[in-house]
Amino acid sequence: MKPSGGDVAAHLLGVTPERRRADAEILIDLMREISGREPVLWGTIIGFGSCHYRYPTDTEGDCGILGFAPRKAATTIYLLDGVDAHAEELARLGPHTTGVGCLYVKRLEDVDLDVLRGILTRSLAWVEGGGSEGMRLTVTG
Template identity: 70%
Template sequence: MKPTGTDVAGLIARSSPAIRRRDAETLTALMQEVSGREPTTWGTIIGFGHCHYRYPTGTEGEMGLLGFAPRKAATTIYLVDGVEKYADDLAPLGPHTTGVGCLYIKDLEQIDLDVLRGILTRSLAWAEAGGSEGMRLTLLG
């Protein structure tokens, strides 16, 4: 995947329902604060930073260091290092569901933003350190 460069504000404005727009504005500010990077679009994903990844299998590509997508059913927050390592943080986070590398949140106002900030900060640090043997990352921006 590559950055598409479409208008971030426009992507947020087109998101529905209204709660996704509200949450997208909050997450944009939070991820910008945590990453120190400007938001860019990757299709329907809003990403912060940019890296090349490579798995031992040879699979490779590009992605944002932090990112989220305001989907209709829930906001998807992408964690490049997966969610498993954050198991202790997920109980106090608030209502959510997970996938292998995603947090799904229906209402950010029910989430402990300090807990989320901690998860995002640690995920970003892992990525900026180059990942691990299971996934090598090279920072591009």
Template identity: 70%
Template sequence: MKPTGHDVAGLIARSSPAKRRRDAETLTALMQEVTGREPATWGTIIGFGSCHYRYPTGTEGDSGLLAFAPRKAATTIYLLDGVAAHEEALAALGPHTTGAGCLYVTDLEEIDLDVLRGVLERSLAWVEAGGTPEMQLTVTA
């Protein structure tokens, strides 16, 4: 996937319900602070910076270093190092659900933003360190 160049503020403004817009504004500020990079749209995803990933199978592509999507049911936060790497921290986060590499939050006001910041900082450090042999990462922006 590549950045699409659409308006980030417009994507946030079109998000619903209203708390998804509120949460998107909060996450945009938090991820921008953590990464030191400007937000960019990747379709309906808001990403910060970019990296190229490659698996030993030859599958490869591009992704934001940190990213999220303000979906109707929940905000999806993408963690390239997977949620299992953050199991202990996520136990203290507050109400959420997970997938292999996704953290789903329905209301940021109900979670501990300091815990989330720590998860994001550790995930970013893992990406910037190049990932693992199972998922090699190269920061490109």
């Protein structure tokens, strides 16, 4: 995946419902603060920074270091180190569901933002540390 070059502010104008748009603005501020990087659109994903990943199978690509997508049903927060790495914190986060590398939040106001900040900070450190044998990462931006 590559950055699409789209305008993040214009993208947010089309996000529905309104709650998702408000949550997106909070997440942009949070991820900007944690990563020290500006938001960039990767299709419909709002990403911060960039990295190159490679699996042992030689499958490889590029993605944001931190990122999320404000979807109609829930906001999807992407965790490159996977949700299992954050099991203890997720137990304290508040209402959410998960996939292998995705955290789904319906209402950001219902979760503990300090816990979310910790999850994102740890995930960023994992990426900047190069990932793991199962997923090698190189920060490129």
